[in-house]
Amino acid sequence: MCLSPRVADEKFFRGGTISAEPRINDRIRVPEVRLVGPNGEQVGIVPIQKAMELAREADLDLVEVAPMARPPVAKLMDYGKFKYESAMKAREARRNQAQTIVKEMKLRPKIDPHDYETKKGHVVRFLKAGDKVKITIMFRGREQSRPELGYRLLQRLAEDVTELGFVEFAPRQDGRNMIMVLAPTKKKSEAMAEARAERAAKKDRDGESDAPEATETEVDTAPAE
Structure with missing residues (x-):
C-alpha cells in the first residue's frame, strides 16, 4: 500500500530518530x-x-x-555555505570556550623573602592566565598556636596581587592548614585572547616562524622550609 508523504513522515517520526537538519x-x-x-x-x-x-x-x-x-x-x-559557516562558528566557539582551573600554592607561615617572591610569581602567572588559586598555609608543631602568622601572610599576598585577582574565599582555618582562594579579575577567555594577541605581536616583532608552544613545566608546590 502506498502511503501519502505526510503519513509516511508521521510513521517515520514515530518509529525513528528525528533529524535535527531543517x-x-x-x-x-x-x-x-x-x-x-x-x-x-x-x-x-x-x-x-x-x-x-x-x-x-x-x-x-x-x-x-x-x-x-x-x-x-x-x-x-x-x-551548503550556511552549514559550512555554522560549523566554523561552532568550532571557534569550542576553541574559545575556557574552563577555569583551580591551581594550588602551598606556603609555610615563616617563609623566607626569596621563597615568598618565587611563590608570588607563580600566583601572578596563574591569575594572569585566568585561573583561580587556592593558597594553603601549612602549620607545623607550635606554629598551630599562631594562626595570625598565616592570616597576615595571606593578607599580604592578596594585597600584592590586588591588580590581578581578588579574595573569593576569605582565609579560614582548616585543621593544620589555613586556606584562601584568589579569583582572577579577568575571565579565562579574555586571558586566553590576550595571551594569543601577545604571542602574535611577539612573532611579528621577532619575525619568528610558526612553532609549537612550549609545554609549561609543573610548578613545585612543595612548602618552603
Missing part, C-alpha cells in the same frame, strides 16, 4: 510558506511551487527555518 527544497511538504529572501527581505506568503521556482531562478536552496509557524517560514539561501 527540511530543504522538495523535502518541504506544505502547500504554502512565508518566504524570506536571501537578504532577509520579507516576500510574503507564497505557494510552495512558487517558492521553489524562485529558489531555482536565484540558484539557491529553499530552507525551512521555522517549521512550527503557521504557515512555516522558509528562506532562500546557499545551504
